[in-house]
Amino acid sequence: MPTSPVFEYVCEQVERLTAFNRLEARGTVRIALSVAGLDPDTVTPAQMGVVIARTLPHELNMRGIADVAALCRTIATGLAGIQSGPARSSADDVFRRLGG
Amino acid sequence: MAGLIALAVFVVFNTAVGLRLLHTAARGGGAAAWTCGFGFTLIGLLGHPLHMISGAGAVPVGEVHQALGAAGSVFIAAGLSAFFAFTLIAFRRTQTWAWIFTGTAIVLLFVSAFGQIGALATAPPEMPSAEATRTWSMSLGVLSTICYAWSGIEGVAEWTRARKRAALGLTDPLTANRILLWGMHGVCVTVLNAMLITLSAQGVNLGESLLAQVSTAFFSLVSSTTITLAFFPTRAWASWVRRSATLAEA
Numbered sequence: 001m002p003t004s005p006v007f008e009y010v011c012e013q014v015e016r017l018t019a020f021n022r023l024e025a026r027g028t029v030r031i032a033l034s035v036a037g038l039d040p041d042t043v044t045p046a047q048m049g050v051v052i053a054r055t056l057p058h059e060l061n062m063r064g065i066a067d068v069a070a071l072c073r074t075i076a077t078g079l080a081g082i083q084s085g086p087a088r089s090s091a092d093d094v095f096r097r098l099g100g
Numbered sequence: 101m102a103g104l105i106a107l108a109v110f111v112v113f114n115t116a117v118g119l120r121l122l123h124t125a126a127r128g129g130g131a132a133a134w135t136c137g138f139g140f141t142l143i144g145l146l147g148h149p150l151h152m153i154s155g156a157g158a159v160p161v162g163e164v165h166q167a168l169g170a171a172g173s174v175f176i177a178a179g180l181s182a183f184f185a186f187t188l189i190a191f192r193r194t195q196t197w198a199w200i201f202t203g204t205a206i207v208l209l210f211v212s213a214f215g216q217i218g219a220l221a222t223a224p225p226e227m228p229s230a231e232a233t234r235t236w237s238m239s240l241g242v243l244s245t246i247c248y249a250w251s252g253i254e255g256v257a258e259w260t261r262a263r264k265r266a267a268l269g270l271t272d273p274l275t276a277n278r279i280l281l282w283g284m285h286g287v288c289v290t291v292l293n294a295m296l297i298t299l300s301a302q303g304v305n306l307g308e309s310l311l312a313q314v315s316t317a318f319f320s321l322v323s324s325t326t327i328t329l330a331f332f333p334t335r336a337w338a339s340w341v342r343r344s345a346t347l348a349e350a
Binding site: 092 | 121124129130132133136189190191194258260261262263264265268269270271272274275278279282330331333
């Protein structure tokens with residue numbers, strides 16, 4: 001299954017704005033998503049906004065990246081222009097609807 | 101007796117939850133609500149009661165009401181098929197292996213159900229019906245265990261992610277709790293099924309075994325409680341779940 005365009009965008013930005021190679025950038029974003037309980041295949045722009053604000057900074061700090069706050073602000077700014085991928089029903093959607 | 105009462109409770113709660121979910125499905129709840137609703141209703145309202153009324157598994161073949169027994173077997177197979185489909189839709193919709201797994205399981209469920217019907221129809225009248233259908237009943241039992249185990253594993257695994265999302269405000273804590281309760285229901289029924297299959301394979305008469313009765317009573321009550329809280333959450337339960345989530349965040 002293809003990963004979400006939002007995930008691809010953030011990975012590209014992390015790779016471009018840090019000394020990380022492609023694998024390191026993708027791995028770091030994957031870990032930040034996992035800490036937030038999210039999946040790279042289904043993550044939406046709104047969810048990624050929370051990841052950039054709450055879990056990605058910590059993961060970047062842990063890996064010795066400088067000026068994480070500015071980097072995350074730059075990535076978050078560009079997030080607004082990213083289209084969400086095709087709508088996919090998540091387990092949250094399913095179980096929310098089952099509540100009636 | 102305790103086992104019978106617990107089974108009655110299980111049937112009543114499964115039926116109530118099933119009808120509620122079918123109502124939700126009719127109001128636009130989607131494929132997941134239809135499959136889950138049919139799963140509970142076909143098994144709780146039709147499959148198990150018809151199977152018990154027919155006498156299958158309890159009396160000699162000649163005394164079994166064949167039509168009711170056959171209907172019970174088919175409804176149970178259909179209900180379990182619906183649960184397989186629900187797990188697929190809720191957790192693994194985009195994965196090819198899960199579609200193949202579900203399709204195979206559904207075929208095997210109906211093969212087992214019709215095998216059970218055929219065994220009852222062709223066995224000598226004086227033969228105990230439990231003995232006549234042992235292989236097919238065991239096959240249905242194993243498939244049922246796999247069905248609930250898959251649902252339980254997926255539910256608990258998804259809950260470990262959902263509670264992280266809830267902590268970040270990405271999902272409602274009540275939805276995360278519903279996923280946990282669903283997983284717990286799957287785990288409870290799996291443990292009960294596995295225990296009953298093991299006892300049955302050892303030649304224990306489940307109707308007379310204290311261990312079987314107590315286990316059925318305990319796990320039926322726990323699983324009935326989990327699905328009731330999941331799909332009929334009281335106001336007090338919902339506010340307790342949300343309050344606990346807020347405290348955990350703080």
